[in-house]
Amino acid sequence: MAANDYYHTSHPPTGQPHGSPFDDDNSYHPAPNSSGALGGYPAQNTSYSSQQDPFTDHNAIPLHSQPKYEAHQLDDGSPAPYTADPEAHARPSRKRSKRKKQKKGGWFGGRITWVVYTLTAVQIGVFVGELIKNGMLTGSPIQTKPNFNIMIGPSPYVLINMGARFTPCMHNINQTIASNVQSWPCPNTTSLNPGSLTCSLSELCGMGGVPDQSTVTDYRDRSHEPNQWWRFIVPIFLHAGIIHIGFNLLLQLTLGRDMEKEIGPLRFALVYFSAGIFGFVLGGNYAADGISSVGASGSLFGILALTLLDLFYKWSTRRSPVKDLIFILLDIAIAFVLGLLPGLDNFSHIGGFLMGLVLGICLLHSPQSLRQRTGSDEPPYATVDTQPLAPTTGPASIMPHFFTNFAKSPVAFFKGRKTLWWAWWLVRAGGLVVVFIGFVLLLRNFYEWRNTCSWCKHLTCLPISTGGVDWCDMGGLSLQNRSTQSPARRGLAPVDLSDFVTQAMGAMM
Template identity: 60%
Template sequence: LVKNGVLTKSPIEIHPSFNPMIGPSPYVLINMGARYQPCMHNMPNVQNATGKISWPCPDATSTSGESVSCTLSELCGFSGVPDPHPGGTVHDQPAPNQWWRFIVPIFLHAGIIHIAFNLLLQLTLGRDIELLIGSVRFAIVYFAAGIFGFVLGGNFAANGIASCGCSGSLFGILAINLLDLLYTWKQRQGPIKDLMFILVDVIIAFVLGLIPGLDNFSHIGGFLMGLVLGLCILHSPSAFSARRPSVQNTVRYSGLSGIPNNNSTSPRSDEGLPAFLKHPLAFFQDRRGVWWAWWLVRAAALVGCLIGFILLLDNFYKQPMHGCRWCKYLSCLPVKVGNTNWCDVGNLDFTPNNGTSGKRELFEAVAGQAMDRLW
């Protein structure tokens, strides 16, 4: 808000359009580190454009004149990026490489309403999950889910849309909550009600993510990462971790909820990293086959997560050779309003065969309109 006030003389965006989230313009957010693909890697239809591209300025208050006369380097800010030049190719070097835009956007929000909703969820659901798994593991899930969400969106979301917020991180926490519910289902007083509450949250967020300009992939990526990390960091379900009857114990705790399970035969003190470090051999004694199988599943999930993350990063920097034509429908509805297809909103194209009369007009029609509708 402060930077928007300095650049545009208003703390919130009111020109060229009003930001319904009551916050800065998308151009200011891009300049402050929102995920914006042209600042991060070479892009088709940008690096190989046949003419000079005029980008919106961070202090833009209109869609014409000096407000759209900046270079890409000026829009991206920080130390700048190499500007596209007429006759270039997607293989030009050095390429834009502001990789930190996968991390910084977690701390940026589109406005007061945006951050208020996220804070409400974080101070309620996030607080409970942090008490269950501890601050260190909470931080790991929070940042891993947020970063993975932005990486997934960078691969499949519209390439002209700026994205920011901690929604991906919160979806990772929501996934942890879902796993803990499933792990402690029999010990809950109203598990169906809890499950319906989680499902309603997920469905509403995913449906809203189908609106043009919103990045549903951040939600999907954060949720998937939360599920995978949840399998790895949560204690095994009591049905899997119960030892053979030869171990004489009295009370067993399931998941991370601290709910006792009197039908089991081993205490919580014999589980987890502290128990392993204290008695490494005893940790593995009298384990059932299902426990070993579950650990293989957890290990495979962690390895698969790392491989998927590496492949997505590799694909991001190799675009457009490795794309997915149908993936966009996870973040949009194939609805046509007037001459605009919702699934085409936000894609940049500065090549002469795109049917527009000029590059500035194209940017106004796609980038300006789409980013202004982002929030």
């Protein structure tokens, strides 16, 4: 009887969901295998019936709209596992992938620096050509005779033949004209024997040759003067050896690449070539005539000057400015000390750094502190760092406000400017004028005036004597008689610096 009452009661069985007119479509319906229900029969009070959650209010407004939950079943009738919205799971993965892409750095991360990559490709290609030509002329891709090139590269005579800055190929040399030098080392020279001097100056210089100077008696006579002026530019792409080009490209692909992202390709290319050319011009005026100078270090010193200026301009915003300053000064000091070794041209380092410093003042945006005081609207550059810059935030990708505002309304651009703004722009304009005048004066002195500087040699050498030879006298032209029967016929003997630093490295610029 009790069993009959249990199975035939008028009340619904416990544990079963009961439909209610107050239920809506947003109410939660459990899966079939649930042990209890959220909405049990309201009059039931047994241990088998689920009680209504006292904290649940069906009339409350939900804070977030939730998708309707529906229990799914597999083919065998068992409940399927809970699966959330697939789009909700996809978003975090996309964010993570974006973060991974943003963290990607190195030499090929961020915006493509076309100038640095193009220069690097050309310089590597030219260096391979140097090794091939040295192998064709001497039988070895690197110089091993008469001494070994410690830079692991071609001989200095091959570099001269390919366009190194060598002043006898560029203008008259008083010493060679007065001594009637007729014989010069050949590009394939492998001996220090004066008898190996069988080439003319035109054959040594190559690149179309130079006029015959056998009839010239005064160096001021420019009728037969060599004039391979491009030797102020071509050496930027030449290097003295694997070690030389390796260090230069390492600096170019790190510091140079960051700076190109910072200031843009046009400014970067202008400073790069201006610093390199100015360094070779300064070295051509005051370095020894017997030094063949090659390398891109003058250009890189100009970029190093830009980095130093950028550090000072943003000193208050840098994370560790003192540390950055120490590293920059250490790089400058090491390169300057190396330039004091025999056979090296430190003037190219100095000239490149000075040109980069002045052009940086003229081309870079004003310091942040100065812009705040003058109310300048120049967009600030991001600090130079090893992390890649966002493509949309780089100021190099937009036209500077100076040109756009000036083109729209020239008068309004200058109207209302503060005195400090005018003073800073006068400094910029003055620096540009000084650089231009200095460049012109150095060229005039190289070709016409020939003024020398007696103390300037100490900027590129140490007052040390080895074997009775002063380091500051190394790199000059060494003239020797080819025959005792004709003392007037003299030749330029190859200079042997193997006891110190072989001149095969040219000028480690």
